Amino acid sequence: MKVPRFTELIGNTPLIDLTKIVGENSAYLYAKCEFMNPGLSLKDRMANYILDIAEAQGKLKRGDVIVCSSSGNTGCSFAILGKIRGYQVVIVTSEKCSIEKQNHIKALNAELIVVDYDSYMSYGTDYAKKNGYFDVDQYNNIYNPEAYYKTLGPEIWKDTNGEITHFVMTGSTFGCISGTARFLKECNPKIQVILADPVSSNIYNYYYSNIKNDLSFNLVSEQYSIIEGAGKSKPTKCLDFSVIDEVIKISDEEAISTCHQLANDEGLLIGGSSGLNVFAAKFIANRLNKKGVVVTILCDSGIKYISKIYNKEFLRKYSAT
Template identity: 40%
Template sequence: MFSALRGYRCIAITNRGTSKEKVQQLYAYGAEVVVTASGVPTDSPVHCQNVEKQLVEENPGYFGLNQYDSPLNPEAYYATLGPELWAQTNGKITHLVAAGSTGGTVSGTARFLKKKNQAIQVIMPDPHGSIFYDWWAHRKLVKPTSFEGLDLSLIDVMPRFSDEQAFATCRTIARRMGMMVGGSAGGNVHAALTLARKLKGPATVVAILCDSGTKYLSKIFNDEWMASKGYNVAAMDASAANRSAR
């Protein structure tokens, strides 16, 4: 979007695990898209981060955003989302629930909020199979990685969740709230609801809805794709219908 507004040539680098809607959206904005291998370690030359670095090194005039490691990523949220949440809750926020991803949202927002009130709890839901929990809980890396934008020292709780729980929550939100959100947002809401059920006093829990479900129409909201992955969509949707009827 920014490149289209400014007239820049944009080369977007992603991997084969990216939904077709995301790739099509990039093409719609006029970007060139480079699709790399998925599931490779970050020290692999074909990992998307390293492909970006190579393109920048080999082409004078290219600028790489370096999303995973750029300190500007969390700084953007420190300057924007953090103050916004503090103002909109009148300083009453008690819990922030935000996924890890590339680190900017949870790190920048948490740093601002904890500067305002150190007692605010930061919850970073982490899906099973992710590397973050092992590093946060045991200082153990499962595979080589780089996430300089993510400050795990700010995280108070890191609950685990399954893809099935996140996807079921996405489908429930669509049917109950009329909102389309993606898997990371579904994981955040699942964790926030689990937390809310355990709280014994007044609290203001903010969950970040960080991605749009329109980018996952061919996956999370596609019954055939869900069934091909072994998910019981009938049970998911029946549960969502029961909640809506309450």
């Protein structure tokens, strides 16, 4: 009898049917339950893959220190996987990271450094460089999109019997959308890929302008968003614009009300970026007929945001600002 260890349960997440929430004659809407990974998010896939590659390349040996800048979920994944593979783990996040994700990282005995939102990405890289530690560098690490190219893309293709017509996903490092979309488009170039961008992000503006590939161009973010793990002020190295066909903007109200609707109607407790994804996917599905098969991602668990998205007092104060 082969019984897996906990961390062998990464990937092969279920695809669930959310067609009930779209219009009667609209497309099918399916969602991949990435919150069912051991670290309760999609990021286990890439943390596992990056560690496999770094070990195979001889870049890591037992006792080494891994440093990772993260909006929280990648930190949880490295806290789980790094520790059990024999490394010390330092996670750098910002004060935007929910207290649940911070506590998750600390409970797994990783060191947590919390800095301000504008500097957490560079802080991690500088900290690793200064001390000679291994820097995950998820925003620029090519093995981040490759992890999804090798796992999530093939799973979605198989789960839908190759019938997927549209893939909808938000992005932060853009590893997931870029790697998954590349695989799906290699299977069927007609598949449309839609990036769902929160109001705080500039990617919509980069995409629909002639500065797409000019990273020296600095745009100022329009608005604050409470959605964690979604959006960026400028494109990352992992973002492959060539596999994205459309970018749509989603507001916090749209994302959060979708989270509440899914908790109420489906018993599904998901994070804000998943609400954002589902709202965007529903919008796309409602533009199509029953020939369409729209797939999106439930990126992480709502358990990570009980104090925010599922806290009426927090939301009341936030909407008053």
